Amino acid sequence: MFGYYLDLALRSLKRNKALTVLMVLAIALGIGASMTTLTVLHVLSGDPLPGKSGQLYYPQIDPQDIRGMDPSKEPPEQVTLIDGLNLLRAGRADHQALMSGGSVPVQPEQSSLDPFYVEARYTTADFFAMFDAPFLYGHGWTAADGEAKAREVVIARSLNDKLFGGANSVGRTLRMAGTSFRVVGVLDSWQPNPHFYDLNTGSYAYGEQVFLPLQTMLELRLDRNGSSDCWGNGGGGVGNILPSNDCVWLQFWVQLDSPAKAAAYKEFLVHYSQDQKALGRFQRAPNVRLRNVMQWLDYQMVVPDDVRLQTALAFGFLLVCLVNTVGLMLAKFMRRAAELGVRRALGASRRALFAQLLIESGVIGLVGGIGGLLLAMFGLWLVRQRPSAYAALAHLDLSMLFTTFVLALCATLLAGLLPAWRACQVTPALQLKSN
Amino acid sequence: MKLHPILAALRKHKAGTVLIALQIALTLAIVCNAVFIIGQRIDRVNRITGLDESNLFLVSQQWVGAPNADSADGVEKLDTMQREDLAALRQLPDVASVAPINSLPLLNSSWTGSVSHKPGAQLSGKDNTRTAYYFTDEQMLSTLGVRLVAGRAFNAGDVQHQGFRDQRDRPIAIITRQLADKLFPKGDAVGKVMYTDGSNAPTTIIGVVARLQIPSTSSQGNDFAWYSTLIPTRLDANFARYAVRTKPGRLDAAMRAVAPTLYKVNPMRVLDDDSVKPFSDIRARAYRADVGMAILMGVICLILLCVTAAGIVGLTSFWVGQRHRQIGVRRALGARKVDILHYFQIENLLIVGVGVAIGVLLALGLNLWLMSHYEMTRIPLPYVLTGVLAMLAIGQAAVFVPARRASNVPPVVATRAA
Numbered sequence: 001m002f003g004y005y006l007d008l009a010l011r012s013l014k015r016n017k018a019l020t021v022l023m024v025l026a027i028a029l030g031i032g033a034s035m036t037t038l039t040v041l042h043v044l045s046g047d048p049l050p051g052k053s054g055q056l057y058y059p060q061i062d063p064q065d066i067r068g069m070d071p072s073k074e075p076p077e078q079v080t081l082i083d084g085l086n087l088l089r090a091g092r093a094d095h096q097a098l099m100s101g102g103s104v105p106v107q108p109e110q111s112s113l114d115p116f117y118v119e120a121r122y123t124t125a126d127f128f129a130m131f132d133a134p135f136l137y138g139h140g141w142t143a144a145d146g147e148a149k150a151r152e153v154v155i156a157r158s159l160n161d162k163l164f165g166g167a168n169s170v171g172r173t174l175r176m177a178g179t180s181f182r183v184v185g186v187l188d189s190w191q192p193n194p195h196f197y198d199l200n201t202g203s204y205a206y207g208e209q210v211f212l213p214l215q216t217m218l219e220l221r222l223d224r225n226g227s228s229d230c231w232g233n234g235g236g237g238v239g240n241i242l243p244s245n246d247c248v249w250l251q252f253w254v255q256l257d258s259p260a261k262a263a264a265y266k267e268f269l270v271h272y273s274q275d276q277k278a279l280g281r282f283q284r285a286p287n288v289r290l291r292n293v294m295q296w297l298d299y300q301m302v303v304p305d306d307v308r309l310q311t312a313l314a315f316g317f318l319l320v321c322l323v324n325t326v327g328l329m330l331a332k333f334m335r336r337a338a339e340l341g342v343r344r345a346l347g348a349s350r351r352a353l354f355a356q357l358l359i360e361s362g363v364i365g366l367v368g369g370i371g372g373l374l375l376a377m378f379g380l381w382l383v384r385q386r387p388s389a390y391a392a393l394a395h396l397d398l399s400m401l402f403t404t405f406v407l408a409l410c411a412t413l414l415a416g417l418l419p420a421w422r423a424c425q426v427t428p429a430l431q432l433k434s435n
Numbered sequence: 436m437k438l439h440p441i442l443a444a445l446r447k448h449k450a451g452t453v454l455i456a457l458q459i460a461l462t463l464a465i466v467c468n469a470v471f472i473i474g475q476r477i478d479r480v481n482r483i484t485g486l487d488e489s490n491l492f493l494v495s496q497q498w499v500g501a502p503n504a505d506s507a508d509g510v511e512k513l514d515t516m517q518r519e520d521l522a523a524l525r526q527l528p529d530v531a532s533v534a535p536i537n538s539l540p541l542l543n544s545s546w547t548g549s550v551s552h553k554p555g556a557q558l559s560g561k562d563n564t565r566t567a568y569y570f571t572d573e574q575m576l577s578t579l580g581v582r583l584v585a586g587r588a589f590n591a592g593d594v595q596h597q598g599f600r601d602q603r604d605r606p607i608a609i610i611t612r613q614l615a616d617k618l619f620p621k622g623d624a625v626g627k628v629m630y631t632d633g634s635n636a637p638t639t640i641i642g643v644v645a646r647l648q649i650p651s652t653s654s655q656g657n658d659f660a661w662y663s664t665l666i667p668t669r670l671d672a673n674f675a676r677y678a679v680r681t682k683p684g685r686l687d688a689a690m691r692a693v694a695p696t697l698y699k700v701n702p703m704r705v706l707d708d709d710s711v712k713p714f715s716d717i718r719a720r721a722y723r724a725d726v727g728m729a730i731l732m733g734v735i736c737l738i739l740l741c742v743t744a745a746g747i748v749g750l751t752s753f754w755v756g757q758r759h760r761q762i763g764v765r766r767a768l769g770a771r772k773v774d775i776l777h778y779f780q781i782e783n784l785l786i787v788g789v790g791v792a793i794g795v796l797l798a799l800g801l802n803l804w805l806m807s808h809y810e811m812t813r814i815p816l817p818y819v820l821t822g823v824l825a826m827l828a829i830g831q832a833a834v835f836v837p838a839r840r841a842s843n844v845p846p847v848v849a850t851r852a853a
Binding site for chain 1: 450451454455457458461462464465469472497499500503673705707723724727728731732735738739742743745746749750753754756757805808809810
């Protein structure tokens with residue numbers, strides 16, 4: 001029966017080509033636009049470290065002075081150097097790392113290459129284990145090396161390719177900012193999106209080329225960038241000038257393997273704030289937060305407003321396209337009332353007619369879905385041509401591919417439901433008589 | 436033409452009528468709001484910076500192994516290096532003038548603070564006005580092409596220098612007219628004093644410029660987009676920015692000369708592709724997201740209108756086909772062609788009219804929803820009214836072809852058996 005209905009549907013669609021094309025095109029455009037924007041939204045709001053992000057937390061404490069205090073306000077979004085080091089050395093979490101971003105000039109040994117700046121991450125030893133950064137060669141530096149301000153560096157695969165031709169460069173020397181560093185590790189391609197651990201450097205498609213011990217950076221006064229928020233007489237923090245201790249400018253991340261540990265750590269942050277207040281460093285009552293990666297990204301609203309607005313617009317567009325298709329299908333089905341009346345009179349049940357009409361709308365949905373998929377691929381290609389930082393990430397993955405088809409089919413079947421139901425209500429006798 | 440038969444006929448096509456009206460309403464709601472967003476973006480992009488933007492470029496460079504700006508000695512050395520660079524650039528044949536500057540409008544790299552009538556005011560106090568600082572020297576006005584409307588410009592003797600992090604008193608400043616009007620509504624700002632960043636040391640306003648936008652184009656900067664303050668100070672750090680005005684038409688030549696000239700002064704620095712860029716690049720970069728969004732919204736609106744128009748054509752064509760015989764009967768009973776044409780046109784006007792009435796409510800509702808979720812203002816009525824007229828016009832345009840086909844149905848069909 002299915003094959004027969006399919007044949008009937010194709011005949012009926014062929015009979016009125018312009019209308020069929022219009023319906024398919026409307027569905028395809030609606031699906032194409034909404035899938036393009038939904039894919040971008042899906043990519044941008046993705047989990048940067050699946051499986052791990054739930055155990056990574058971003059502690060916030062409030063070291064600001066009493067001016068402008070409002071207990072309902074959020075604490076600063078970064079930590080001061082002194083608090084960062086205190087929390088780091090307290091070592092209450094399973095892993096912890098203190099970090100900041102910057103850029104350093106690389107002076108290659110090859111005379112064929114001019115000096116160039118690379119993005120750098122200044123951090124502490126646990127960084128690599130905590131964020132599951134994959135090593136191609138070697139390993140990170142040890143906590144002891146970090147504290148000893150070792151001139152050691154972990155480089156990204158792309159920099160290794162550029163400077164060392166992709167060979168195992170562990171043990172080789174890299175000159176940066178007038179200082180010789182020993183390469184201890186080479187990271188395999190690794191670029192979490194969003195760049196969750198430091199959103200100040202740009203949220204997407206940002207990757208550091210070199211990773212240096214934070215203490216080494218503090219001693220050498222390497223350039224840092226990113227944001228620093230100061231209060232009171234705090235200042236500085238541009239180029240190679242370190243911000244004062246009245247400025248927050250570092251990110252501190254911890255790994256806590258169980259919810260119980262997370263609760264205990266939050267407790268610890270409150271105690272730490274109280275201790276610092278007793279010591280006279282903090283002036284405010286404890287105001288702490290402990291968000292995991294996804295909560296942090298959510299709080300920071302990393303997905304651009306424009307992208308969410310575009311998605312809403314595209315779904316509005318899909319809705320209009322569907323209403324359009326419902327209207328056209330209704331007219332089409334109603335016009336065949338006579339034909340349907342004959343079938344009913346010859347003994348076809350309402351259910352059979354309903355199935356026949358639904359198959360017809362399903363065919364439109366399927367073709368529209370394929371068209372929409374092609375349009376979405378074209379739309380994503382257009383998005384990739386745009387200069388936004390996230391543009392390069394806009395690719396259709398398997399789950400979105402599947403979603404496209406399901407959306408297209410469901411949408412058109414839904415659109416076919418009302419017209420098919422209305423058309424089944426025909427009274428056979430009336431239809432036969434009127435002819 | 437009586438409305439009664441039209442209404443009676445529409446009652447027979449309830450579902451189709453409701454669907455077209457719904458489609459019109461949704462289209463109107465979406466298009467009105469989308470066009471409003473496009474309008475807002477265009478307004479933003481068309482804001483006047485106050486600069487003479489042609490023949491202007493910016494050099495951002497960084498020294499390698501530069502002295503530390505934390506010591507007085509280091510600051511002096513850095514200042515010497517900066518002055519050497521400025522002198523070398525000013526001697527280039529294609530260059531008209533050069534000014535050291537910490538940022539430019541639309542560059543999105545800003546130093547913001549607050550100004551107040553009172554000394555020692557809190558940074559976050561209510562009577563403070565937010566401002567963005569430009570630290571520069573006496574060639575700034577001519578280099579940027581900013582117009583002085585009151586008072587005097589900086590002279591060479593006014594210019595100080597300081598390390599980037601140092602806090603220094605700011606004895607004089609030039610402010611924009613917008614900031615001057617905010618602080619001194621009587622229009623007599625020149626010669627008055629203000630206090631910057633909660634300082635106790637007064638800053639005398641020596642001049643007022645017509646307009647100068649702040650560096651930030653983000654929404655946080657919208658409240659004080661024109662409140663700029665110019666301080667006659669060279670900032671010394673391991674990096675420096677120079678604004679360069681070239682002689683007319685010599686932009687490319689002057690830009691090409693920058694790297695060799697600066698490397699000759701001091702090779703220990705980094706200048707990459709991004710270091711020397713014309714102001715047009717800075718502008719394009721600042722607004723590319725807005726332009727992209729406006730284009731996308733525009734394309735979606737256009738397609739949406741096409742789909743809706745095509746839907747009307749399709750559905751009306753069906754109705755014409757369905758009523759073929761009735762039209763023939765009407766024609767045989769004496770109706771003229773134009774009566775048939777008018778019938779379908781008025782029918783369309785009725786449906787679209789109901790659609791836009793619902794659409795206006797939907798548009799306002801959508802606007803409210805957008806206001807609560809995104810940065811959006813209330814949609815002005817002219818946008819909605821234009822949308823209503825546009826929808827009515829599109830409805831009439833879309834119905835014309837099928838209606839004319841209907842009017843061409845010959846009376847003789849009435850006599851034929853269906």
